[in-house]
Amino acid sequence: xxxxxxxxxxxxxxxxAAGGIAAGLATEAEAPAPGREPLDPPGRAxxxxxxxxxxxxxxxxxxxxxxxxxxxxxxxDVHMSGLAARDQAIxxxxxxxxxxxxxxxxxxxxxxxxxxxxxxxxxAVGERVTCAHFARWISGAWDPVNYAVDVGNTVDGWLGxxxxxxxxxxxxVPEGVDDRTAATVSGSGVTAWQALHEVARVRAGDTVLTLxxxxxxxxxxxxAKAAGARVVITSSSDxxxxxxxxxxxxxxxxxxxxRDWGERIHAETGGANIVLETVGRITLDRSMEACANNATLVxxxxxxxxxxxPQMPGLYVRNLGLRAISNGSRDMLxxxxxxxxxxxxxxxxxxxxxxxxxxxxFEYAAAADHAGKVLIDHRR
Ligand SMILES: NC(=O)c1ccc[n+]([C@@H]2O[C@H](COP(=O)([O-])OP(=O)(O)OC[C@H]3O[C@@H](n4cnc5c(N)ncnc54)[C@H](OP(=O)(O)O)[C@@H]3O)[C@@H](O)[C@H]2O)c1
Numbered sequence: 001x002x003x004x005x006x007x008x009x010x011x012x013x014x015x016x017a018a019g020g021i022a023a024g025l026a027t028e029a030e031a032p033a034p035g036r037e038p039l040d041p042p043g044r045a046x047x048x049x050x051x052x053x054x055x056x057x058x059x060x061x062x063x064x065x066x067x068x069x070x071x072x073x074x075x076x077d078v079h080m081s082g083l084a085a086r087d088q089a090i091x092x093x094x095x096x097x098x099x100x101x102x103x104x105x106x107x108x109x110x111x112x113x114x115x116x117x118x119x120x121x122x123x124a125v126g127e128r129v130t131c132a133h134f135a136r137w138i139s140g141a142w143d144p145v146n147y148a149v150d151v152g153n154t155v156d157g158w159l160g161x162x163x164x165x166x167x168x169x170x171x172x173v174p175e176g177v178d179d180r181t182a183a184t185v186s187g188s189g190v191t192a193w194q195a196l197h198e199v200a201r202v203r204a205g206d207t208v209l210t211l212x213x214x215x216x217x218x219x220x221x222x223x224a225k226a227a228g229a230r231v232v233i234t235s236s237s238d239x240x241x242x243x244x245x246x247x248x249x250x251x252x253x254x255x256x257x258x259r260d261w262g263e264r265i266h267a268e269t270g271g272a273n274i275v276l277e278t279v280g281r282i283t284l285d286r287s288m289e290a291c292a293n294n295a296t297l298v299x300x301x302x303x304x305x306x307x308x309x310p311q312m313p314g315l316y317v318r319n320l321g322l323r324a325i326s327n328g329s330r331d332m333l334x335x336x337x338x339x340x341x342x343x344x345x346x347x348x349x350x351x352x353x354x355x356x357x358x359x360x361x362f363e364y365a366a367a368a369d370h371a372g373k374v375l376i377d378h379r380r
Contacts, residue, residue, distance in 0.1 A: 047160030048358050050103045053093035056362040060101075066162050069117035074167045076129060078378045080183035081109035081158040083365045084215055090153060091362060099153070107133040107151050109158030110173060110182035111378075120167040128173045130337075131158075132330040133186045135169025139331040146326070151186075159358060161378055171334055174341035181347040184373045185336055188215035189347070190328035192223050192276060193336040195298035199323050200274040204228025209265060209272035209290050211255075211279050213240045213371035216300055218348035220276040221249055223336075226343045232265055232272060232290075240371045247348065255286075262289030271295065271318075279303055284310040291320055299324035348372030354380040 045066045051058035069075045087105055089095040113127050123129055134146035135155070149166050151157050156164065173182045181189075192210075196202040202224060209232045210220035217233065224231045225248040232251040233244045241252035251269060255261045262285070265272065271292025277284060280303030287297055291314055299322065314320055328336075339345070350370025353361035355378045365374040 043162070045160060045162035046355070047104050047163065049101055050091050050099060050105050051101050053091060053099060053101070055092055056088075056359050056366075059091060059105075059359050059362070061356065061358070067164055069115050069120070069164055069167075071118040072120065072167050073117040073164050074113050074120055074123060074129070074170050075115040075162060075164055076109075076111040076131075076170075077114050077162050078109055078111040078158055078160060079128075080111075080179045080378060081106045081376045082184040082187060082215070083361060083374045083376070084108065084187040086187075087152065088362060088366055095153065096147070097154075104156040104159050104163060105152050106157040106159040106376075107153065108184055108187040109163075110179050111158075111163075113170075114162065117167065123167065123170050123172060128182070129170045130173055130182050130186050130333070131165045132169035132171070132190070132333045133327055134329070135166035137327075137329040138168065139329050142326055142329075159376065161355065169330055171330060171337065174337055176341040176344060177337060178346060180349050180352075180375060181340060181345065182337075183375055184215065184219070184347045184349075185340065186333055187327070188219045188373060189223075189340070190333045190336050191216050191300060191325065192219035193339075194325050194328040194332050195276050195300060196220065196223050196227065196274065197335070198328070198332060199298050199325060200296040202227045202229055202274055206230070206273040207232060207269050207271065207292065208274045208276065209233075209287065210276040211283060211287070211301070213237070213244060213348075214278060214368070215373045217276065217278045218244075218247075218372045220278070221247060222345050222348070223339070224274075226339065226345060229274075230269070232269060234261055235371075237371075243371055260286075260289075262286035265290040266292075274298070276300055281310055282306045285313055288312055288314045288318075288320060291318055293318045294320070296321040296323065349375055351375070352377050352380075 046063050049060045051060045110130050133151045136149045137146040206229045208224040208229045210217045213235045230250045233249045234253045234255040235241045236256040253261045272290050273295050275287045275297040277299050278301045280301035282303045350372040351374045
């Protein structure tokens with residue numbers, strides 16, 4: 001496996017990251033990391049750097065003078081952050097271009113604004129906020145230029161006690177949305193939202209298939225149920241499937257035991273109208289077998305091409321639509337937050353780690369023994 005081959009490695013291929021907490025806590029010599037003190041801007045605060053990005057053990061906890069927010073930036077005291085599959089790839093050095101070792105990872109989080117830079121008027125000190133991960137994609141159609149301001153990738157992310165974020169992406173979090181949920185909306189949540197509501201235009205009564213019990217897929221389950229859909233979900237684990245039924249899944253299939261899961265789902269449900277393809281091209285054929293006529297498959301997972309190219313069964317006969325997406329815009333994130341508050345949706349959380357346990361959190365996420373999201377509680 002290498003960086004080109006990533007995209008889809010997700011948690012299934014933990015490989016070679018045996019660092020452990022101790023490795024990650026080896027802080028930079030000139031900046032020992034003391035326990036957390038009350039923060040008063042600008043102040044010193046601890047952040048995690050990706051280091052040389054060769055594996056989780058290269059993460060470094062450092063104490064630094066927090067830069068004040070410049071024009072168009074906000075300074076945020078972080079409450080919680082969430083880990084996604086791509087964060088694992090970023091820390092391993094597999095995700096797109098090289099990054100400076102001082103890059104702060106993580107694209108999802110929630111915190112309180114403690115200072116705003118010049119020109120920032122749409123959020124105020126004291127507000128609880130999250131931030132769109134493509135922070136300059138405000139609305140309208142996707143454009144790859146959005147990668148220029150990609151939180152946790154091309155600009156610093158959430159894994160610090162206090163971080164500077166691009167104000168253009170920052171949004172207040174409604175009161176009814178808890179921190180655990182707010183910490184996962186800007187990565188996994190809005191991806192599932194865009195797939196269901198912007199691309200596939202889910203309607204009550206639709207059958208939605210979502211693959212595996214990872215972050216995006218469990219958000220897909222919650223949002224599809226809130227939209228009145230019937231939800232089919234797959235997993236390698238019967239225990240996780242039982243958990244998904246408790247969360248409202250109508251049909252569950254163990255994809256490891258039933259290699260013909262696509263045909264099984266079609267036979268049992270009459271076919272899915274919408275597929276959240278959260279694995280990628282390696283499962284595309286089975287997903288297409290699961291489809292009803294005129295279904296929409298939304299490509300989310302980024303696994304590399306399998307050795308045998310996808311045959312795309314039913315593509316023409318069933319008139320299937322295939323669309324890939326990249327996360328979501330700030331407007332989509334705002335719509336998601338409204339829906340989450342109105343429906344009292346709570347993210348599926350499979351593990352919560354303390355701030356100093358970031359390396360262990362990455363290892364836990366990579367092992368994929370959990371369902372849903374892995375979080376870091378920055379106040380613990
Ligand atoms: N396009 C975008 O905007 C976008 C946004 C976010 C994520 N992604 C991509 O979407 C994928 C999922 O991301 P994530 O953060 O949700 O990952 P994650 O939380 O790490 O989820 C991983 C889960 O995938 C499931 N899985 C693995 N192989 C599977 C298979 N053959 N069939 C069904 N399920 C399988 C496993 O579920 P079980 O343990 O239940 O078997 C595993 O727990 C990644 O490739 C990620 O890079 C893309």
